[in-house]
Amino acid sequence: MAGLRDNTSGQLIILSGFVLCISLVTLAVLVNQAMITGFHSSNAVLDFPKQQIRDITSQTRESCESITKLALNQSNNQSIEYNYNSFFNQYKQQMSILYAAHGEEVTLSLSKMNLTSIGSNSSAGGTVWVNITYNNGMTYYASEPEIIEVGP
Incomplete structure (x- = not known):
């Protein structure tokens, strides 16, 4: 051993x-x-929701064009800005509800509006400044302001 x-x-x-x-x-x-x-x-x-953000901004641009046409063609005695604000408020409520159904938060707000009536053919041109925020719990995106040209 x-x-x-x-x-x-x-x-x-x-x-x-x-x-x-x-x-x-x-x-x-x-x-x-x-x-x-x-x-x-x-x-x-x-995981970055770039397609959702692109969809929100492009839809907002298209809707602002449509809202401008609708605001001009109203038969009430309100101003173009008043009609535009009421249509835009309806649009932002609809967008908020649509994205909330998917668990995402979208906030739109109108920060500035420069619309001028052009001629007697019921057309308007100018710019609309829209604040867009997006939050899905993981990603926060803010475009403040998104400058949108509307007009003929």
Whole structure:
């Protein structure tokens, strides 16, 4: 038994085995972390709702054009700005309800309006400044103001 205690030639082999195992485990953890980081960074780009934001801005631009035409063709005795504001308030309530059904918050507000009546053919031109905010719980987007040209 005394001969086994004095024999230390196997200790170097065991020590090198432990070092090799620890380095392989460390390398496996680093490679795994690199893969997870690549996966999450590529998904972050896909999670950004750019198409929804584009849809909101393009729909708002088209609706502002239509609202301008509707505001001019009203037979009531109100001004163009009053008619425009009432139609725009209806539009923003509808957009708010539509996106709330999907769990998203869309807020539209009219910040400035420069509409002028052109001639006697019931047409108007000018600019409308609309504040658009979008929030889906993960992404907050604000376009303040979105300048929309309306007119003939």
